[in-house]
Amino acid sequence: MQGMLLFFNKLYGFLEFVCVYFATILGFCAIISILVLGIIMILRSTLFSKSVFGKAALWCLLIPVIFCGKLHMYFETKAGLYLMLWWHSLCISHKWIGMVYVIGILAIGFRFWWRRKKLSDSVNRLYDSAEYRSKYVIKVFPGELASFCTGCIRPVIVIPESISSDEAGVVIKHEETHIMLGHLWILLAYDILRVMLWPNLFLHLCVGYMKRDLEDICDTVTIQRSGIDACDYGETILGCARNMMHTRKKLGCEGGMSFAWDDSYKILKKRLERIVARKAYNLKILSIGAVALVILVVASVGIIKANSYNRTNDLGMISGICYTGNVQKIYTDVEKSIVVDFDDDYIYVDGKALLEQYPEAKGTDEWFHISSGGYYKIPGIGGGGGWAEINASEIHDGLIKLPKHTDMDIWERIIMWL
Structure with missing residues (x-):
């Protein structure tokens, strides 16, 4: 009996330490993410407002944030002590805060997982398309909804049975582009970031802006890669947009990428204007830019790790x-x-x-x-x-x-x- 009490006492001490430690460093990351999100939102509406790929690249600034939990500057500079020490002191003096933080991670993570599972179960109950072909599975929904794709490991494209052949050809190519560009994985990574840094409400509010930027890239790549007429592409978007609310009510596709994102008329109008006014991109220059972006992100993570405390x-x-x-x-x-x-x-x-x-x-x-x-x-x-x-x-x-x-x-x- 005494041995069991000692075991549970040790276990409680271990869990308490883990909660306080991770709540502290993830709280630091959440504070930094507020500043980074502010920079992203300012730059995407000013300096990069006309650049489809530039706006999307800005979201990569969030990648180094998750490594910012143990920076020396929090404890060794006046700015760090002023901005961060309050959270450090709060977590250490009130250990229940760490437990609340971890419980929040588990609760929100379960909610996101359950939402994706419900969508996956709903999609699996649909029948495969006999009319349309793709290297990915195409499911047909018996009714009206906006087409979407979901599933990171086994991607699935869902289209309504009422869609015309011409529209189906456009939306299938669009969803294939989403999958090819890794947008479903990006969305999953962003959801994980939202779970880990859940106290930052701006991360939850900004998911719509990130999806818009991904949609703009997908529009540009799909039109140029498939040789689709921009006007026909825009008409297809208008035809599908009115069905978006049906998608959310019936399947709940927040975990996927939809062809017609259910934004306001003003946002949809701007999207159509960008499609009509788009310019062809140079794939070679774009590839060089992507490589440079990866190098910058990796280098920034390396610099952050070099200026952070070790495990022990x-x-x-x-x-x-x-x-x-x-x-x-x-x-x-x-x-x-x-x-x-x-x-x-x-x-x-x-x-x-x-x-x-x-x-x-x-x-x-x-x-x-x-x-x-x-x-x-x-x-x-x-x-x-x-x-x-x-x-x-x-x-x-x-x-x-x-x-x-x-x-x-x-x-x-x-x-x-x-």
Whole structure:
């Protein structure tokens, strides 16, 4: 019975640490993502407003954000301390916040998964098209809806049975382009980002803007790649747009990419204007730009990792001393004035210096608890190290050699690995 209680106590401590740690670093990422989203929204409406591919490329700025949880600057610069320290202090002083954050991740993640599962189940119940052919599975919906594609691993294109042959040819090519360009994977990655950084409400509000930018790219690539007339393409969009609300009500295709996104008339009008006014792109220049973008993203992630804390960081020669006769007085020894050294087996204490720091301990029968070394994941969150104890009556001048104990177990090793 006692062993079970000890196990659950260790498990609770482990889960509490994990919640606080991940809530802290993901909270930092969420704060940074607010700034990055602001930059994206400003640039896409100003400098890149006329560039279809430029607007979409801006969303790649969110990729390095997920690696920004352990930057040195949060603890070593005035700006970092001002912007981030409040969240760090909040998570450490109120550990329930970390648990709420993790519960939020699980709840929102389950909601997104369940929504995608319902869509997948609904699509699987549809019958395969006998009239249209594609390298991807084409399903036919018995009614009116806007065509869409879904499924990252096994992509499926869904079209209504009422669609004409000419319209079907256009929308199938459009959905094939979505799949070919990896837009379904991009949407999945964005949903994962929304789950991990869920307190940032702007991430949830901006998903529509990202989908519009992906649709603009898909329109441009489909028209040029397939040689479709821009006017015919626009007419097909208008014909499908009126059915979009039926799609959402019947299947709930938020997890996929739809041919006619259910935006307002104003947004749809701008999309049609861009289609008519589009210019042919140079595939070679576009490929060079894509490679350059990948290099920039990888380089930025590398720079961020180089300026971040490691998984475990040695605390060095730092020790803490607690006296049971005055537990409010905890002494941190960073200059080796009392704890002069320690190794894997022993902690070496200067008895005279210890009594000079705690003169009230002379002649008492209280205890000193001494901790030394250890690691930190980020400042303020860590563990490990060793500890020793000595009765005040046993202290004498000179060097005292105390046996060192460690509480390193499987839970601690998992934490160090995280």
